[in-house]
Amino acid sequence: MTKDAEKKDNKAQQYGVTPQSVDFNDWYNEVVKKADLADNSPVAGAMVVRPYGSALWENIQRWLDDRFKASDHESLIFPTLIPMGFIMKEADHVEGFAPELFTVNKIGTEELAEPYVMRPTSETIIGHMWAGWLNSYRDLPFLHYQWGSVFRAELRTKAFLRTSEFYWHEGHTAHAAEDEALAEVRMILDLYHEFCRDVLALPVVRGEKTATERFAGAVSTFSIEGMMRDGKALQSGTSHYLGQNFSRAFDVKFQTREQKEDYAHTTSWAISSRIIGAIIMTHGDDFGLIMPPRIAPVQVVIIPVGRKDNFSEMVAEGEKLAAELRAGGVRVRVDKRDGVTNGFKYNDWELKGVPVRIELGPRDLESGVVVVKNRNSDEKETLPRAEAVSGLAARLDAIHDWLYARAANFMLEHTTEVDDYETFKQKLEEGHWVRAYHCGDAACEKQIKEDTKATTRNVPLDDAEFFNERGEGQCARCGQPGAYGKRVIFGRQY
Numbered sequence: 001m002t003k004d005a006e007k008k009d010n011k012a013q014q015y016g017v018t019p020q021s022v023d024f025n026d027w028y029n030e031v032v033k034k035a036d037l038a039d040n041s042p043v044a045g046a047m048v049v050r051p052y053g054s055a056l057w058e059n060i061q062r063w064l065d066d067r068f069k070a071s072d073h074e075s076l077i078f079p080t081l082i083p084m085g086f087i088m089k090e091a092d093h094v095e096g097f098a099p100e101l102f103t104v105n106k107i108g109t110e111e112l113a114e115p116y117v118m119r120p121t122s123e124t125i126i127g128h129m130w131a132g133w134l135n136s137y138r139d140l141p142f143l144h145y146q147w148g149s150v151f152r153a154e155l156r157t158k159a160f161l162r163t164s165e166f167y168w169h170e171g172h173t174a175h176a177a178e179d180e181a182l183a184e185v186r187m188i189l190d191l192y193h194e195f196c197r198d199v200l201a202l203p204v205v206r207g208e209k210t211a212t213e214r215f216a217g218a219v220s221t222f223s224i225e226g227m228m229r230d231g232k233a234l235q236s237g238t239s240h241y242l243g244q245n246f247s248r249a250f251d252v253k254f255q256t257r258e259q260k261e262d263y264a265h266t267t268s269w270a271i272s273s274r275i276i277g278a279i280i281m282t283h284g285d286d287f288g289l290i291m292p293p294r295i296a297p298v299q300v301v302i303i304p305v306g307r308k309d310n311f312s313e314m315v316a317e318g319e320k321l322a323a324e325l326r327a328g329g330v331r332v333r334v335d336k337r338d339g340v341t342n343g344f345k346y347n348d349w350e351l352k353g354v355p356v357r358i359e360l361g362p363r364d365l366e367s368g369v370v371v372v373k374n375r376n377s378d379e380k381e382t383l384p385r386a387e388a389v390s391g392l393a394a395r396l397d398a399i400h401d402w403l404y405a406r407a408a409n410f411m412l413e414h415t416t417e418v419d420d421y422e423t424f425k426q427k428l429e430e431g432h433w434v435r436a437y438h439c440g441d442a443a444c445e446k447q448i449k450e451d452t453k454a455t456t457r458n459v460p461l462d463d464a465e466f467f468n469e470r471g472e473g474q475c476a477r478c479g480q481p482g483a484y485g486k487r488v489i490f491g492r493q494y
């Protein structure tokens with residue numbers, strides 16, 4: 001069957017998206033558009049985040065922001081433009097970012113003697129300002145972060161995953177001692193992990209990046225990596241130890257307790273709007289999105305299913321139920337659209353991934369019941385109206401647990417321990433992650449990337465939930481002794 005014929009043939013097509021198994025890429029793009037998360041914009045490479053996507057991003061921001069503040073971090077706001085010369089000061093940094101920079105050469109008709117760049121990240125300008133703010137060890141630590149957007153030119157774009165302008169927080173901290181900076185890097189990595197596991201229902205692997213995959217200018221980079229439903233990896237958050245590289249470049253020094261001069265040890269960290277791509281591609285199915293309940297913009301949708309003569313009455317009943325749920329802290333919407341079939345509404349909210357749907361019909365209401373359906377199940381349940389309210393928190397938790405378990409099982413089933421290069425290549429081709437020993441040599445890593453399009457994702461930490469066993473073995477490609485005391489995760493990535 002041709003791809004088009006297969007699409008037509010598939011029953012899921014009546015709900016409006018290409019099934020994942022037919023074309024994962026089409027599925028993704030259609031879900032993003034039809035669920036009203038984002039749209040293409042007239043600016044090449046940039047997206048417009050629509051209200052449903054924006055509400056999701058706001059929920060993400062709110063949770064993280066509360067936790068940053070609770071751990072004594074302070075937000076600040078830096079300019080979007082950075083003097084070009086700043087980017088040039090840290091050698092690895094400029095090499096890493098130069099090809100992606102947007103440059104501002106002109107203001108009005110006036111050519112600028114020193115151009116600006118649109119910030120690709122803000123280590124440089126923050127370092128510059130810190131140099132002026134920092135005198136003594138008593139001023140430290142600086143625990144700063146800002147929310148905003150950054151600019152990195154992309155040729156091939158994909159909503160949320162790869163856009164020339166994207167949204168994030170960037171954390172920047174400065175410390176008097178290396179161990180304090182490393183503790184910060186680790187604390188943030190663990191916070192990101194907790195956020196993914198407990199709020200987004202995303203299983204992720206905490207680990208350290210190999211030298212090849214480090215952030216430009218970092219001493220060490222840690223990441224959380226998740227597996228999407230096509231077997232590709234998505235780096236979902238990063239936390240970097242920058243050593244004294246940036247503080248030397250920007251003269252961020254201070255007087256120590258012993259009256260000596262030293263450079264600050266700095267960190268930076270981020271989760272970006274890419275995480276929305278991870279939510280879509282980890283939890284979605286052939287009917288569209290499945291929103292993890294704890295972050296979902298709409299947790300419950302109420303559909304009044306009256307006929308013409310009693311529709312407005314059912315809407316009023318829906319509003320009453322919604323008010324009760326709202327009082328319990330539930331994010332709820334009543335679908336009041338008139339002249340739209342119930343079937344259309346069901347499909348629409350399924351596509352948007354709303355975790356729980358409650359149908360309110362006149363006959364049910366007379367007998368004091370409502371019909372409840374979870375997004376992750378085909379079953380409808382008839383429940384006493386009161387139970388639909390009191391049981392809702394547990395229902396949302398159960399959907400969260402179901403999503404996490406499904407994603408974790410998928411990741412485990414699509415990850416293979418491999419010791420020889422033929423199987424290594426074959427498993428990657430089948431859409432698996434491969435766990436193999438690696439010699440740690442950059443040239444060997446590069447050759448693997450050329451042969452397979454896969455890169456090292458990370459070396460899992462000893463206390464990572466998944467894949468953390470220590471062991472010794474030979475590099476799966478070149479046979480040299482393994483360098484990390486454990487297997488490294490390789491995968492193709494977004």
Ligand SMILES: [Zn+2]
Nearest residue numbers: 439444475478
């Ligand atoms: Zn090797």
